[in-house]
Amino acid sequence: MSLHSAFVKNISFPLIAKRDGLPRLYEHLQRLEVSQFWPRQEIMKLQFDRVKKLLIHAYQYTDFYKKRFDDAGFDPFGFTNLSELSQIPFLTKKQIRDNLQLLISECYKESELHFSETGGTTGVKMKFYRDNDCLSPKEAALYRFEKWAGWDFGQRMGLVWTAQQDYVGHWTQKAKIKNELFGRQIVFPAAILDDESISNYVNLLLRKRPVMIRAFTSPIYEVAKYIRDNNIDDIKLKGVITTGEPLYDHQRRLISSAFHCDVFDSYRSREAGPLAQECEFHNGMHINAESLYIEAVQPANPDAFEDGMSQIVVTDLLNYGMPLIRYKMGDMGILSDEKCPCGRGLPLLKKVAGRTSDIFYTPDMKCVTAGSLVLYLVDEAPGLLGQVQIIQDQLDHLIIRMTPDPPPTQEIREYQENTVRRLFGEKMRVTFDTVNEIPPEKSGKYLFTKCLLP
DSSP, rough: OHHHHIIIIIHHHHHOOOHHHHHHHHHHHHHHHHHTTHHHHHHHHHHHHHHHHHHHHHHHHHHHHHHHHHTTOGGGGGGGOGGGGGGSSOOOOOHHTTTTTHHHHHTTGGGGGEEEEOOOOOOOOOOOEEEEEGHHHHHHHHHHHHHHTOOOSSSSSEEEEEEEGTTTTTTSSHHHHHHHHHOOOEEEEEEEEOOHHHHHHHHHHHHOOOEEEEEEEEEHHHHHHHHHHHHHOOOOOSEEEEESSSOOOHHHHHHHHHSSEEEEEEETTTTTEEEEEOTTTSSSSETTTEEEEEEEEOOSGGGSSSSSSSEEEESSSSSOOOOOOOOSEEEEEEEEOOOOTTTOSEEEEEEOOOOOOOOEEEOOEEEEEEHHHHIIIIIIISSOOOOOOEEEETTEEEEEOOOOOSSHHHHHHEEEEHHHHHHTTTTTTTEEOOOOOOOOOSSSSSSEEEEEEO
């Protein structure tokens, strides 16, 4: 490790983290690096204790859960087994949107809460809060996953990302100085992909030499194709972490070959944080079990879905400011009882389905990632939307399909039409289609984007 990397790891990173509201980050991480190797039963005991404490808190200090538990005849004080959670109805994104203030714990001041919004990959934008105390342990769980891919504090990390809010400010001089003393990220804002932008990023990787890259799947796959097609063989990483979209075998092979490293698929969300990630054995994804309790609930009509697929339901064990109890992620998956050869006792999520995304194309054949469409057509739209689905059925034609809950305003439609032209060029035509429902695919996931081009 260089002197600068050592300085960042031991001095500037923890100091800046503490200033930014992430105190004792290393301490939380050290605990997680021990608890991940606990026996499964010990981890489940920890989960039970944290679930019960959260249930009692939610009942006592939130109007929403007080009514919900009473209506369901559920007694949090008498909670004796994790299976009893099934007595509590699911929490949906729509319920959060409709009951936001009722979900916030009354024992937290506004200054003790952190506001955020979902990234929109299910097509429904949602506001939510976390209490400040849970931010540091959640961030530590994220860094635990990063370390599985070979990275350590003080080392450079590549970031191939479509969500602008995650790297906003990187371009100011002050932010650049902070980045060199803190995250040391090499950012590729991968909303629009063409040979020039990919080439510039590849050259940046060759100069800066990151240890690991965290990326949305489809844009890092395009970068890997560029590296292959141009016979570039000098970018050697310890790992690539993919997230946000499904990782297919052909993508894993090419990314691994281009960067000479393992590829670690991960499952994350803005509202719940890091949920699960592969370890070095790639035997499924280890669940972030100290922070979350995940259920796989069989759908009412299982024959309509792939074999074994269940609805992923999450209870956040750390966020007391706005508890998320039995929250339906909108994804499908399969839990596994297998033991991983790595020795970690963290339970395994064998498969996650439904985080499906496509690459779209401009009329002059530049790539536009689905993540950027989520960001610019939903997240930054001037107002709330129901479900949204974007379909490309011709090289010069998009269909923007929306449900009327709430009805899309003329302002939103004009914004989206202008945004489409900004991303795809003036030749791209847009058709708006308002429908009562956008049905899920057979995988069980409603698709935000569908590219129907050959």
